[in-house]
Amino acid sequence: MRGARGFTLIELMITVVVVGILAAIAYPSYQTYMTKSRRSDAQQMMLAISVRQAQYLLDARAYTQELDADGLNMTRDGWACVDATCSNAYYAISVAAPGGTPPTYTITGTPSGQQADDGTLTLNHEGAKMRGSHAGW
Numbered sequence: 001m002r003g004a005r006g007f008t009l010i011e012l013m014i015t016v017v018v019v020g021i022l023a024a025i026a027y028p029s030y031q032t033y034m035t036k037s038r039r040s041d042a043q044q045m046m047l048a049i050s051v052r053q054a055q056y057l058l059d060a061r062a063y064t065q066e067l068d069a070d071g072l073n074m075t076r077d078g079w080a081c082v083d084a085t086c087s088n089a090y091y092a093i094s095v096a097a098p099g100g101t102p103p104t105y106t107i108t109g110t111p112s113g114q115q116a117d118d119g120t121l122t123l124n125h126e127g128a129k130m131r132g133s134h135a136g137w
Contacts (some may be wrong), residue, residue: 035115035118039121041088042090042121043075045093048076049095050107063095064086090115094108118131119131119132
């Protein structure tokens with residue numbers, strides 16, 4: 001009689017342990033990558049708002065806080081823009097444009113949900129960028 005062919009329990013357990021170790025190493029890297037990806041999406045939205053603000057300034061000689069159809073008419077997949085806020089599951093982006101001379105604005109990206117620990121993003125009319133209390137993004 002020939003012996004049965006197949007995997008032993010020890011071989012199977014070793015495979016499970018190796019896969020578990022690889023997953024434990026890869027998952028934190030994946031989470032970091034996803035955090036950076038969501039932040040980049042918010043930064044791109046903020047830069048798009050900044051470009052629209054520059055165009056709006058040429059037409060109206062002032063900046064606007066309105067991001068919907070009454071103002072900058074911002075549209076982007078995955079983002080909902082109502083009044084002065086555009087948001088998705090991870091960020092809420094708002095614009096503050098106080099009246100006055102010279103005209104100014106500040107765009108603020110507030111993280112939420114899984115992104116909450118990432119730090120608030122800001123961009124102003126001069127192009128200065130901050131994340132949390134650090135200069136630059």
